[in-house]
Amino acid sequence: MFRRIFFDRTTKTWMITTMVIILLMPVIIGVGLYLKSLPLLEHQSLRTLLFTSDWQPSQGKFGFWPFVAGSIYVTLIAFVLSAPVCLLAGIYLTQFASSRLVKVMYPVIDILAGLPSVIYGVWGILVVVPFISKFLAPIFGTTSSGYTIMAGGIVLAVMCVPYMLNMITEVFKTVPMGLREASLSLGATFWESVKHVVIRKSYPGIISAFGLGIAKAFGETMAVMMVVGNRVQVHFNPFEAGYPLPALIANNYGEMLSIPLYDSALMFAALLLLVIILLINLIFRYFIFKTRER
């Protein structure tokens, strides 16, 4: 008996410990990265760091704007390309598709969501980059190497699709059948029911799925880095190379210890990513959290 109680106590203590460790992780990560980026923050103000574009680490000049802008730009392109497609495909899969197609699609989406980002990057190099340099850029009357913001956006869009589609179909599935029956019985067509009832009912869920898709796109590293060109410049032409934040961190870890403050700058970039993505996640997951509670 004593042994059982002892076992019960120790396991409970261990369970609580693990839970606390896991939940404190973002805080620990945040604090760790903050401490590391302190030297840079003392060196320059947050404003100049974020909104100037003079990036010359060897001269102690750290303007993050090209990277922030690059990140925003690729994320935006990815979102614009993937969101409507996801929404339509989500509607089709949950409302109109044959059950056989649905049965095939769900595992396929799952598997694709689990493919490593390097694989998407390889695909980007094999397909998207040549597609842009040989086909898309000439259409818009420019020439391009293909390693561009546009390529990053397209690869990201494709990566986000399984992720967002998964969430969106989950949301649509929670719309009760009775609600659709009610709408149809009042004389709505299938599409009108979708438009007025299903989408309306799923509104918070759709917005959350989109938000989380954006967060994922914003933090994605390898696939984007492989196709985006990685040149420090601020450009509004999507057929120019860009340099998103995650790529900055990943590309320069080798030399960061040889230049003063450079390591601090890269950790600041990671902190920036963490804060932005954590915020987006907190907000949009709260939506889902609230709807689940009800």
Add this chain to the structure above:
Amino acid sequence: MNRWKIIEEKIFIALSAIATYSLIAVLGLIIVIVFVKGFNALSLDMVIKTPKGGYYYGGEGGVLNAIVGSIYIAFGATLIAIVLGMPAALFLNVHLVRHKKTQETIRYLLDVLWGIPSIVYGAFGFTLMLFFGLNASLLAGIITVALLVTPIMVRTFDEVLSTIPRGLHEASLALGSTKAETSYKVMLKQGFSGFITAALLAFGRGIGDAASVLFTAGYTDLIPVNLDEPAATLPLAIFFQLGSPIPEVRERAYAASTILTIIILIISLSARFLSNRYSKTNIK
């Protein structure tokens, strides 16, 4: 009026069908293209040999070092994730079952944690490494990847545990079992399929992730035999070889991506298969 309604419906159904089928086409093409490109360069040597001298100029060898390195890292990380994650998930579903609010809040926080990108874990792992005076090594890689996959482990396992009827573990408590016994003997057994799925999912993520091991695991042509030695990983092998100007080396990158894709497919298909099989013996 009525006519327009019908036309509108037809247009939108057609649009959504087009969206769906083009998605299938694009996503299917990813796997097809990677496979087609990769199979040309794929040879037995790729899988059973480490890089020999001159490998990076098109010489002999394979990526066995990276395959083994990836498996070591993913295995170690999954082990840590199990030690940390399994008790946490059980705690959430046994001890906290009466506190719905706390339970949901913890799930919310875990989901948020899941959303942190791997590059951030990588950067943090690097600071951790410097803090403890470690070098880029198998150990540092394992710890970093473990941080990344633990939330995945907890949430996936928890998702299955939460579907176990509450009556079952109440019955166990009523029979005089302690909460710990209920956790490990009843809940773990009932949720075993979920546990396997969670572990496999964590393993798959660990094998495929590149950004977190970029700073922490280092890279080497040798197969590591000690925790403090650097280790190559498959995603990084692909990444580095793609950057090479020599066509033969790039070809090998494609072959390596085929290997990685096959490994991931095997893992996710077996996760599916196992979870279906185990869940058949469970009480629903």
Add this chain to the structure above:
Amino acid sequence: MTNNPTDTQVIQDCTILSIRNLNVHAGNHHILKDINLEIPKNRITVLLGPSGCGKTTLLKCMNKLTDLYRELKVTGNIFIEDDDILNTSKNIPSIRQKMGLLSQRPYPLPVSIYKNVAYGIKLKGIRDRKLIDYNVEKHLKEVGLWNEVKDRLHSPATSLSIGQQQRLCLARGLAVKPRIILADEPTSALDPISSKIIENLFRNLKENYTIILVTHVLRQAIRLADHVIFMYNGEIIEQGTPDELFNNPKSEKLKEYMVEGN
């Protein structure tokens, strides 16, 4: 029993909906077996039977909601005022508007109280604000909800109690000017008082509407029915007036049900 003799005399017996050789399959499962049925106009017809006997499926066939369930295969004919809803080339949504649906649980649309009632009217293509206002008020009054909600027409429909929501759903159904009301155990989720209100509404509504009510509650059938159809395992076992059926059940199944179902 409850049948009011004057009603029977005043209203002529005529059929508003008739079903011929209706069969429904779900995979290998034969849910409805060769149903032939006439539904009399301006009466309350009750579909009675234990759960799982196919009553709800039969009801959903009547306005072709079976379209929503891909696994169902429906064959046969259902005539509503000369239109065969299962095989017509006409526009299904407008035929559906000849029927209002009340389901087991109220399903208010995720919009305001006002818009719930206006939804079907707008779908008809009516845009005139005054006409819509007038109809919303009229039908909310018809179900006795107007006084309770007139000050908060624009708050979400989910803010109402379950009983009020069910009446709102009824008003919403009436607003499209149907001939028939299809009610699928409409009181099963409600408290006794709200159930009573709905039942009373049905008694009044049958002057202008034909009501088809699905229920497994014997007492409710006795209280409301003009015509009873007893179903078991996908088949119609017996039908007739409540007097005939309940005082003198012919089949063993109904006798059994009357003993156990009470």
